Amino acid sequence: MQHTTPSLQQPANTSIEKPSSPWRDAWRSFAKNKIAIAGLSIVVFFILVALFAPLIMPYDHTKPDLLNRLKGPSAEHWLGTDDFGRDILSRIIYGARISLWVGFSCVAGSILVGCTLGILAGFYGKWVDTVISRIFDILLAFPSILLAIAIVAILGPDLQNALIAIAVINVPNFGRLIRSKVLSVKEEEYITAARSIGMNDARILFHHVLPNSMTPVIVQGTLAVATAIIEVAALSFLGLGAQSPDVDWGKMLADSKSYLVQAPWTMIFPGLSIMLTVLGFNLMGDGLRDALDPKMKQ
Amino acid sequence: MKLPLLEVNQIKKYFPITGGILGRKVGEVKAVDRVSFAVYKGETLGLVGESGCGKSTIGRLLLRLQEATDGEIRFEDKDIQALSPKLLKKIRKEMQLVFQDPYASLNPRHKVEKILEEPLIVHGIKDKKERRERIMNMLETVGLDRYHAERYPHQFSGGQRQRIGIARALMTNPKLIIADEPVSALDVSIQSQVLNLLKDLQAEFDLTYIFIAHDLGVVRHISDRVGVMYLGRMVELTDSERLYEEPLHPYTKSLLSSVPVPDPDDQSDSEVLTGEIPSASNPPKGCAFHTRCKECMDVCKTSRPTFQEISPGHHVACHLYGDA
Numbered sequence: 001m002q003h004t005t006p007s008l009q010q011p012a013n014t015s016i017e018k019p020s021s022p023w024r025d026a027w028r029s030f031a032k033n034k035i036a037i038a039g040l041s042i043v044v045f046f047i048l049v050a051l052f053a054p055l056i057m058p059y060d061h062t063k064p065d066l067l068n069r070l071k072g073p074s075a076e077h078w079l080g081t082d083d084f085g086r087d088i089l090s091r092i093i094y095g096a097r098i099s100l101w102v103g104f105s106c107v108a109g110s111i112l113v114g115c116t117l118g119i120l121a122g123f124y125g126k127w128v129d130t131v132i133s134r135i136f137d138i139l140l141a142f143p144s145i146l147l148a149i150a151i152v153a154i155l156g157p158d159l160q161n162a163l164i165a166i167a168v169i170n171v172p173n174f175g176r177l178i179r180s181k182v183l184s185v186k187e188e189e190y191i192t193a194a195r196s197i198g199m200n201d202a203r204i205l206f207h208h209v210l211p212n213s214m215t216p217v218i219v220q221g222t223l224a225v226a227t228a229i230i231e232v233a234a235l236s237f238l239g240l241g242a243q244s245p246d247v248d249w250g251k252m253l254a255d256s257k258s259y260l261v262q263a264p265w266t267m268i269f270p271g272l273s274i275m276l277t278v279l280g281f282n283l284m285g286d287g288l289r290d291a292l293d294p295k296m297k298q
Numbered sequence: 299m300k301l302p303l304l305e306v307n308q309i310k311k312y313f314p315i316t317g318g319i320l321g322r323k324v325g326e327v328k329a330v331d332r333v334s335f336a337v338y339k340g341e342t343l344g345l346v347g348e349s350g351c352g353k354s355t356i357g358r359l360l361l362r363l364q365e366a367t368d369g370e371i372r373f374e375d376k377d378i379q380a381l382s383p384k385l386l387k388k389i390r391k392e393m394q395l396v397f398q399d400p401y402a403s404l405n406p407r408h409k410v411e412k413i414l415e416e417p418l419i420v421h422g423i424k425d426k427k428e429r430r431e432r433i434m435n436m437l438e439t440v441g442l443d444r445y446h447a448e449r450y451p452h453q454f455s456g457g458q459r460q461r462i463g464i465a466r467a468l469m470t471n472p473k474l475i476i477a478d479e480p481v482s483a484l485d486v487s488i489q490s491q492v493l494n495l496l497k498d499l500q501a502e503f504d505l506t507y508i509f510i511a512h513d514l515g516v517v518r519h520i521s522d523r524v525g526v527m528y529l530g531r532m533v534e535l536t537d538s539e540r541l542y543e544e545p546l547h548p549y550t551k552s553l554l555s556s557v558p559v560p561d562p563d564d565q566s567d568s569e570v571l572t573g574e575i576p577s578a579s580n581p582p583k584g585c586a587f588h589t590r591c592k593e594c595m596d597v598c599k600t601s602r603p604t605f606q607e608i609s610p611g612h613h614v615a616c617h618l619y620g621d622a
Contacts, residue, residue: 192358
């Protein structure tokens with residue numbers, strides 16, 4: 001048998017190179033992108049800060065010190081103190097926990113629900129698609145922050161509910177995204193091949209459709225963490241998110257709004273933290289997009 | 299008398315054209331229109347025709363990847379359309395597809411090992427060692443190396459990928475392989491390698507092929523019998539030799555005369571077809587080919603010629619022949 005089959009002449013065949021998986025290739029191209037790595041570094045920095053918050057906080061973030069109200073940055077209080085004399089650095093460090101936790105868990109929730117619905121809509125089409133897509137349309141018809149406020153108003157103002165609200169308003173974004181991707185992936189020939197082998201729907205979905213539909217979700221997910229952090233900050237700013245003694249960056253902004261002129265540091269540093277984190281996620285997301293989907297580069 | 303492995307009787311596939319807000323049916327595309335043929339064990343049946351003539355659709359109908367609108371498909375004397383999902387899975391094990399585009403037909407996120415393993419998993423081979431053994435043997439059978447199992451599709455050339463596609467089709471030990479333009483996406487130098495591989499495999503595994511193509515040279519090289527299709531209909535079906543030596547249907551004649559002859563001094567005029575292929579959503583009345591046929595008669599414009607056996611083993615659908 002072997003002798004009748006002409007040998008292959010491709011040069012790639014003669015040397016045994018390492019198998020390169022699509023993920024490893026993507027990482028390599030991501031690592032080459034300096035801006036993306038900068039974004040990743042910022043994100044990792046804030047994650048570490050959040051994880052080790054109790055160890056690195058110089059003061060208790062809730063402890064008032066009325067003798068040192070609204071003090072500017074100094075050797076004892078690097079970033080100054082707020083209107084109760086609480087250390088702003090400690091509050092920012094502790095606030096990183098909440099802001100990041102909220103960002104990640106909102107997006108995780110949105111991806112889970114959105115992708116499940118989107119995959120079903122894209123894969124099964126027909127009335128399933130119609131019903132799910134119309135639900136998405138309804139959710140998208142409201143201005144998202146207004147919808148979030150309404151949800152929090154119904155559930156009651158606390159951080160947990162703000163988180164749910166932000167997750168809900170992001171569901172249709174992920175749902176639509178993955179639906180459109182699934183629509184194109186399911187027409188690929190390797191899906192037909194899988195069917196012709198006799199594979200059932202569940203296996204086709206989880207082994208073929210899903211892995212090939214995830215890249216835009218990963219990119220969008222990274223960018224959405226940034227948006228979620230801003231949105232939760234906005235809810236907290238409006239008094240609908242974190243409640244005392246809990247603190248997040250949005251609440252810090254809200255608390256300091258009366259002292260904008262006399263103690264600008266109370267506002268600048270939490271604002272800067274939000275900006276930096278969001279910037280980090282955005283840079284990382286852009287890098288991921290370039291790495292995972294080279295076609296979108298132009 | 300040889301037994302047919304697969305018998306196709308008057309199958310039709312009409313795709314509805316919908317329009318308007320309510321998605322009303324406003325017409326239909328007759329992709330496959332009353333086509334009949336049989337495939338005998340061990341032979342290669344070629345299907346040729348221009349693009350859009352329905353030859354690929356036939357391949358998909360045979361595996362029930364699309365449901366036929368009407369007609370009968372019998373595989374080993376079992377009516378395929380009547381099968382339950384469970385039995386259908388069994389039949390699909392016996393019939394496998396090789397795809398045209400080796401770049402699109404392999405999942406880019408799966409290693410070759412997983413691509414070849416899936417048919418075995420789906421068809422219930424639980425022993426991992428046995429699966430691995432069979433994958434390795436199959437890789438060697440199709441002319442690849444064992445270490446290729448660890449690679450991803452994008453690391454292979456087109457010809458190598460097509461070998462992987464063929465290997466995947468063979469994993470379930472099928473009896474019938476439907477090859478849907480398996481070499482038309484490949485370089486000419488690689489085409490012959492893959493064609494020879496297909497021929498070798500046919501001898502080794504006692505395979506029956508339905509070979510769909512638009513390249514008449516390729517089809518002649520590999521087929522025992524050839525069916526010519528035009529606008530969803532089979533117009534001529536006969537032995538490969540006879541078709542190329544004495545084509546009967548005017549469409550086949552012009553098709554064959556359009557094959558370039560590798561001789562610069564060759565002066566014979568090729569019959570160039572004039573006009574466009576009519577739309578399959580609105581095929582001409584009578585014989586579908588009458589709008590472009592040189593020998594068109596009045597009867598061709600009104601009644602559709604039956605697909606009949608003119609001489610033993612030579613079927614034609616044309617008013618010029620037979621008693622119609």
